[in-house]
Amino acid sequence: MVTGFEAGLLALSFLVPFLLLVFGFPPYLRLLTRLGRVSEDVHKTPTTKVPEPAGPMLFAGALAGEFLVAVGLNSWVPIAIMLGAGVAFVVGLWDDLYVLGGKTKPLLLLLAGLVFVGFILFKPNLYDPVLSFPILGDTSAHFTIYTVLAVVAFPVVANAFNMMDAFNGEISWFTLLTSIALLVGVTLHDVTTAGFSLARVGATLPLVAVAGAFLLFNRFPAKAFDGDSGSLMFGGMFAGLAITGGVEIAAMIAILPAILNSFYTLSSVRGFVERRRMPSRPTYIGKDGLLYASSEAEAPTTIVRLVLLGGPLSEKDLVKNIIALTGVAVLLSMVISVLTWVF
Amino acid sequence: MRLAPLIAIEIAAFLLIIGETYFFFIIVVPLGPIPHSLGEYTGYALLKVALTVGLGVLWFLVMIGMTRAYVRSKLRSPTPTPSS
Numbered sequence: 001m002v003t004g005f006e007a008g009l010l011a012l013s014f015l016v017p018f019l020l021l022v023f024g025f026p027p028y029l030r031l032l033t034r035l036g037r038v039s040e041d042v043h044k045t046p047t048t049k050v051p052e053p054a055g056p057m058l059f060a061g062a063l064a065g066e067f068l069v070a071v072g073l074n075s076w077v078p079i080a081i082m083l084g085a086g087v088a089f090v091v092g093l094w095d096d097l098y099v100l101g102g103k104t105k106p107l108l109l110l111l112a113g114l115v116f117v118g119f120i121l122f123k124p125n126l127y128d129p130v131l132s133f134p135i136l137g138d139t140s141a142h143f144t145i146y147t148v149l150a151v152v153a154f155p156v157v158a159n160a161f162n163m164m165d166a167f168n169g170e171i172s173w174f175t176l177l178t179s180i181a182l183l184v185g186v187t188l189h190d191v192t193t194a195g196f197s198l199a200r201v202g203a204t205l206p207l208v209a210v211a212g213a214f215l216l217f218n219r220f221p222a223k224a225f226d227g228d229s230g231s232l233m234f235g236g237m238f239a240g241l242a243i244t245g246g247v248e249i250a251a252m253i254a255i256l257p258a259i260l261n262s263f264y265t266l267s268s269v270r271g272f273v274e275r276r277r278m279p280s281r282p283t284y285i286g287k288d289g290l291l292y293a294s295s296e297a298e299a300p301t302t303i304v305r306l307v308l309l310g311g312p313l314s315e316k317d318l319v320k321n322i323i324a325l326t327g328v329a330v331l332l333s334m335v336i337s338v339l340t341w342v343f
Numbered sequence: 344m345r346l347a348p349l350i351a352i353e354i355a356a357f358l359l360i361i362g363e364t365y366f367f368f369i370i371v372v373p374l375g376p377i378p379h380s381l382g383e384y385t386g387y388a389l390l391k392v393a394l395t396v397g398l399g400v401l402w403f404l405v406m407i408g409m410t411r412a413y414v415r416s417k418l419r420s421p422t423p424t425p426s427s
Contacts, residue, residue: 140373
């Protein structure tokens with residue numbers, strides 16, 4: 001049973017990062033504009049300038065929420081999550097400021113997984129090396145293979161989030177919906193498993209709060225871009241929360257559109273290629289202002305290009321389609337969570 | 344309706360991920376008895392690697408196959424061009 005103190009703390013772990021971002025973003029975005037840190041919104045005609053990167057503000061918000069959970073519930077779980085997400089954030093910020101190569105970024109992101117997994121030398125009960133399947137139950141413990149997969153999960157998930165960051169509101173909607181699926185899974189795990197720490201539920205709330213607050217500034221027409229520092233941090237946090245929450249399967253299902261998008265992109269351009277160095281773009285803007293699927297053979301295949309093969313769309317409608325695909329994946333993920341933890 | 348084929352691909356990916364992950368952890372990882380010789384150990388290790396690669400290849404082929412069928416069907420229908 002959750003005590004009044006714990007319920008209050010859970011509420012604060014959502015409200016503090018949410019309000020911090022809602023009130024902190026306007027002055028931060030004015031500062032970015034004053035410093036000349038703006039990027040062209042290439043999907044508008046004429047193009048507009050949008051402050052970037054919002055990643056540092058997002059990281060600050062997440063850090064505040066996780067700090068509350070760590071101190072209030074006396075848990076090391078939020079610390080481990082923010083260590084992994086922190087490395088992903090630093091790699092992203094480096095990319096925002098100096099641009100990293102297509103292969104350097106995933107290699108550096110392995111450090112996020114290594115730091116996270118290395119933390120279990122300090123706190124051995126950080127995660128359980130088993131996977132829980134719906135109806136069929138748990139696998140036996142496989143520490144070595146699970147740990148290797150946990151390390152690899154960080155670059156894979158962080159890059160998958162990064163590749164879902166192309167249009168106004170896309171990354172914020174995607175992170176918000178998938179983090180809600182994660183919250184449902186971790187909460188059901190907590191409610192149905194004796195001795196499962198409430199801190200794992202609390203650690204999920206700052207991600208929901210940060211994504212929700214960012215959506216207010218990132219939705220069409222965007223007033224802020226997160227940059228790689230924001231999207232990689234979202235991915236790093238998501239991976240850490242899925243592993244510590246023991247909801248790896250449900251989490252993997254929730255981000256299926258991003259996994260498919262990465263798979264299509266990597267298989268069509270045959271490897272890790274930095275997006276600014278790709279030979280051509282997957283979409284283009286017609287003179288009517290609508291987005292079209294590129295018909296160039298060397299253009300990368302992305303989930304957006306596949307959606308646009310059905311006909312041109314405005315940026316706003318395109319993002320609605322991506323949200324719908326994410327919604328289906330989130331529903332499947334919630335079904336998996338219910339089948340795993342309730343039945 | 345625009346999203347129906349993509350949702351079908353998504354559901355196929357979902358079923359394959361669930362099935363293959365279960366197969367990997369329940370069948371592939373604990374495969375074989377405790378090995379008594381280096382040859383036996385190597386044989387089981389190679390079999391596990393082959394099965395793991397096979398699972399990856401199966402996912403790859405199904406996804407590529409479904410996506411190519413979707414792209415072909417869309418390219419056969421009249422492609423809209425920007426009105427200008």
